[in-house]
Amino acid sequence: MILIRSNIMLLTFLRVGTILFLLARSVVTDNINGFNFVYKNSNDSQLLGAREIQPDGQVFRTNETLESGVGHTFYSRPFRFKNSTTGDAYSFSSQFVFGMIPKDPQYAFHGMTFALAPSKAVTEASTSQHLGLFNRTNDGNTLNHIVALEFDTFKNLELGDIDSNHIGLDINSIVSVFATTAGFYDDNGVFNNLTMASSKEIRAWIDYDGVRKRLDVTLAPLQMMKKPGKPLASIPQDLSPYLLEEMYVGFTSATGVLVQTFYVVGWSFQINGKAQDIDISKIVPLPIKKKSTKTKTLIVALGSSLVGMVLILLASIFAFVLYQKRKRKFSEVLEGWEVQYGPHRFSYKDLYKATKGFKESELLGKGGFGQVYKGTLPELGVPVAVKKIWHESGQGMKEFVAEIATIGRLRHPNLVRLLGYCRRQGELFLVYDYMPNLSLDSLLFNSKSGVILTWKQRVKIITDVAEALAYLHEEWVEVIIHRDIKASNVLLDAELNAKLGDFGLARFSNNGTEAQTTHLAGTLGYIAPELARKGKATTGTDIFAFGAFCLEVVCGRRPVELQGRNEAVILVDWVLDCWFKEELLKAVDPKLKGDYDIEQLEVVFKVGLLCSHSCPSVRPSMSQVLKFLKGVEPLPEDFDAVLEIREDYSGRLGDASSSAYFSQIQYNTASAPITEAFNSSGR
Known part of the structure; x- marks a missing residue:
């Protein structure tokens, strides 16, 4: 009997009957192209780590080092899956009997997979939604050469799952190329x-036709004596491009997050032939544990005496007081509409312990909207950054959490990953990924850090942030306006790669024109003039903040600096003044x-001034x-004229006409000079 156990606090386990190691096993067949065996003992013993099944039926522990929480079981030797001459995949067939036992019958979580892999040492596999096959780095990589059939009992919105009880074909990625609800067709085709x-045994048939290039998957309850005539799914899919000549099964x-136990109690497999039928008469029932009656017996025994009753009463009062105190300490808001965001929600208790x-x-830092703490979550096993902010609970909370959950799906090397919320x-x-070099702000302005960023590092950081904003504005499925671009929200990893973070103020926009909010948000010095007037955030207001950020990185000065009691120097205006006075080098950070x-x-400098226009x-x-920035396209030839328009903009052009006029401006060598467009407009 093979077991793979999912538990938030334990490693994934593989179980086999203890008598197995006394050679009390039942191996029906084993040949070069297949095998068929059933384990008959239900008095299982737990074995930690990765396991492999030997041709004689014994199960051995391997020396593989798996990530905590990942487990797998593979047949010890590979099978030849492809014709070396034609490159076509052979037909293959497999039968197995499996069962899933959730700890709480009301809740099920991530499932299991039947996998074909180039190696039985899937050492880089990750936990939870990756089902022990992939991780966030290699998910979707064509070099994986992994074909798997997932038996999933959780609806993961991030992966686009169809429901919480489905099978799916996964090719090099945990995102299924095909999925359908689990079930079977009876003799009438219903x-x-x-x-x-369901804590019950289920039979599965997997048949791949190498000639027709078709994969058939069939399920049925164990008590159904024969294989259904119609498969659950018949998937037209050529597996030849994805399989290597030799693969493990x-x-x-x-x-x-939830405890669920998986059993495979019988298994057969065959290349270029039909897998042998499993003798279901030899299948023993799943070891469903009965609830212990020891507690009830103890209560009855104590209740038989007055002393026992007094002790129980005192213990109950004490436990109730502690419970209420602990409940108040870790109480949190949880409403019904949040169930769909389960994978993105952390419990307050876990965050409290982690920090x-x-x-x-x-404490890593403080800002106008909250405090950031370092912590380690047992589930993830890696450091995280937890930002604690105040948010007005009300009608907007549901929409806010929906946006947070969606932003959590963003994947870009220059964005700090938002893991979830509470x-x-x-x-x-x-909750974000933790960045060891903290924020760019701390390196630019904190002399105690002892780090002076070089010119190449600064240009790389500016380019990284531009890549992140281009992704948010133009490359993702929806336009996202960050609304708080500044040096303190640019975090640096161990190699000083820049990652834009803090999406606490981010909002989706209406085709990039304006975000659905009327509240002014941002930081002084990065706020565009039209944002201050109208309070409407757009991609253009993000770009203005990016321009101020560019100048901040090059000059090593904050966007707004106080001189004396009542005088403030605006960085954008100061650099502009240096430009027209031809004293630009005066603005460069002297630390360079x-x-x-x-x-x-x-x-x-030109990019910074142009963006902060x-x-x-x-x-x-x-x-x-x-x-x-990459030198692919030159900046406007009449750049000085562009900056001079800045002085005339508010007086000579009204808001209604500005958009129509400036839409004529295009940034390429073929466009007419901006001054000509300005003069020809008749203004």
Whole structure:
């Protein structure tokens, strides 16, 4: 009997009968192209780590080092799956009997897979939704050469699952290329649902026709004596491009938030032939544990005496007081509409423990919208950053959490990954990946850090942030406006790669024109003029903030600096003044000590000034900014004239006409000079 166990606090386990090691096994057949065996003992013993099945039926522990929470079982030797001459995949067939036992019958979680893999050592596999097959880095990589059939009992919105009880064909990715609800067809061709996490044995048939290039999957209850005439799914799919000549066959699973146990009690497999039928008369019932009666017996025994009753009463009162105190301490808001965001929600109790009770020693930084703490979550096993902010609970909370869950699906190398959220009373917690070098702000302005960023590092950081914004504005399925671009929200990993973070203020926009909010948000010095007037955030207001950010990185000065009691220097205006006075080098961060590329310096300054232009329509898009920074496209020839328009914008052009006029401006060498367009407009 083979078991793969998913438990949040334990490794995934593989179980086999203890008598197996006394050679009391039942191996029906084993040949070069297949095998068939059934284990008959239900008095299982737990074995940790990865396992492999030997041709004689014994199961051995391997020396593989798996991530905590991942388990798998593979047949010890590979099978030849392809014709070396034609490159076509052979036909193959497999039968097995499996069962899923959730700890709580009301809740089921991530399932298991039947997998074909190039190696029986899937050491880089991750937990939870990756089912012990992939991780966030290699998911979708064509070099995986993994074909798997998932038996999933959880609806994961991030992966686009159809329901919480389905089978799916996974090719090199945990996102299924085909999925259908689990069930079977009876003799009359009527479909019947089949709940996989029912604590009952289920038979599965997997048949691949190498000639027709078709994969048939059939399920049925164990008590159904014969294979249904109609398969559950008949998938037209050529597996030849994805399989190597030799592949291993087995099962995988991984830990999840809820406890669920998986059994495979009989298994047969055959290349170029039909897998032998499993003798179901030899299948023993799943070891469903009965509830212990020891507690009830103890209560009855204590209740028989007055002393026992008094002790129980005192213990109950004490336990109730502790429970109420603990309940108040870890109480949080949880409403019915949040069920669909389950994978993105963390419990307050877990975050409290991870940050050592939000101790001051774990504090990474403070900002206008909250505090950030370092913590380690047992489920993830890696450091995380927990931002604690206040959010007004009300009608907007449901929409806000929906946006947070969607933003959690963003995947880009220059975005800090938002792992999830938690809300409790008037507090909201956002959980991000932890960045060891903290924020760019701390390196630019904290002399105690001892780090002075070089010119190349600064240009790389600016380009990284531009890549992230181009993804948010133009490349994802919806336009996302960040609304709070600044140095303190740009985090640096161990290699000083920049990652844009803190999506606490981010909003979706209406085709990029304006975000659905009327509240002014942002940081002084990064706020565009039209945002201050109208309070409407757009991609253009993000680009203005990016321009101020560029100048901040090059100059090593904050966007707004106080001089004296009542005077403030605006960085954008100061750099603009230096430009017209031809004293641009005066604006460069003196810590660079002249170690920079003059031509590249001029490009970055121009990009910063152009993006922070007071007229929104003059600002380039982020894809254009990337072309400027990478030297793919030159900046406007009459750049000085573009900056001079800044002075005339508010007085000479009204809001209604500005958009139509400036839409004529295009940033390429073929476009007419901007001054000509300005003069020809008749203004």
